Amino acid sequence: MIDARHWPGWLIACLFAGMLLSGCTRPQLGDSEAALALEDLASGLGSSRLAAQTPAPERHTVSYSTVVGERRADLYLSPQGARAGIVLVPGVVAQGGRDPRLVAVARTLARLRFAVLVPDMPEVRRFRLRATDADEVAAAFTWLANRPELAPQGAAGIAGFSYGAGPVLLAAMQPDIREQVRFVMSVGGYYSLHNVIAYLTTGYPATTLSTVAETSADSRPGPPHPYGLAVFIRSNLDLLERSVDRGFLRSYADYLVDEGVPEEEPLVGTLAPDASAFYELLTNPDPRRVPALIERLPERIRVELEGIDPSARDLAYLRAQVILLHGRGDNLVPYFESIMLANALPEGQAQLFLIDGLAHVDLMPAAHDIPQLLAALEALLAERIDHTP
Secondary structure, three states: OOOHHHOOHHHHHHOOOOOOOOOOOOOOOOOOHHHHHHHHHHOOOOOOHHHHHOOOOEEEEEEEEEOOEEEEEEEEEOOOOOOEEEEEEOOOOOOHHHOHHHHHHHHHHHHOOEEEEEEOOHHHHOOOOOOOHHHHHHHHHHHHHOOOOOOHHHOEEEEEEHHHHHHHHHHHOOOOOOOOOOEEEEEOOOOOHHHHHHHHHHOOOOHHHOOOOOOOOOOOOOOOOHHHHHHHHHHHHHHOOOHHHHHHHHHHHHHHOOOOOOOOOOOOOOOOHHHHHHHHHHHOOOHHHHHHHHHOOOHHHHHHHHHOOHHHOOHHHOOOEEEEEEEOOOOOOOOHHHHHHHHHOOOOOEEEEEEOOEOOOOEOOOOOHHHHHHHHHHHHHOOOOOOOO
8 A cells, every 4th residue: 555655645635625724723714605615625524514514424335337347336415415416536546435535525525415426446446547447437427317316407527536537537528428427527637648647757748748838937847756657657567468577667666655665776677578668668857758658668558548548539529517626736747737628628618726735745725725726616516406306
């Protein structure tokens, strides 16, 4: 299991600003529903005004079929019923949907009368990111959206955190559900997977995809956290041919995040061609070479990468309204990924909220971050229907 010190900042810091008000004096946010929601999110599983005013959500386990077999999910529901449905997709953490931070978010949304479905995606929990992840998200959405008591009047959407935001976007474009997906929310998500790989391996975006990052002097992201590169390595280990190469690269990933391995970097042996191409990409310092190095990867890896890359799809198929929330200090997925996604969508389809005070595991929001967070919550709350039937 990844040590908590190396959990991705967007999970710890960006889960709807779950730590926003902890450990400091709480500002007076007012009595709006968005303010109550933000306070409740800040409290985690603790007390809040919203918790005092609403009944405790119930959690049930449900099951449904996907293209890769039967799956289970946690359903969070208020005893007062649902005003909209939402599928909540976590990022890459071993606990998946049972991570306490995600549980807290699900409970807050349930208090706000969302029927919240959190799918268990076992391969993602095992750090294996695959093209079928979008199909699993779509299957979860289908189960939820086709139940009027959970998605009244067809009001349902999908939210994804960090890596989970990619499969969410791809699922929302699938022909069998895209007309049903009313909204998408992406927290710390990505648009171009190639661009993210370039950042994780070199510290810079790929030159061909970096026009947003070059628009101002302060746009360049800080150094990437090694957790992201370690996840990328682990995700592709089983796609390499030789066990000896998998073992070396597993040790290299552990070395990056200091997981009980010697301090010295593991020595490179004689790698097979597929592992050699992969290792060259991992250790390349020049962002201009990244597109060509990706093309040199074995086809089985390239197919999986393309399958989870929203920029490889025609976004015209996305019908949903999109809410984007990203921290400017995110050092796993740079914030300009959300800017590029917003720019790639038709005018008026996306709302973008950039938060200055979100970094890796530390959250020190400036006062002007509060209105942005409240506005993001108001945009989400607006997706509910006015009343239950």
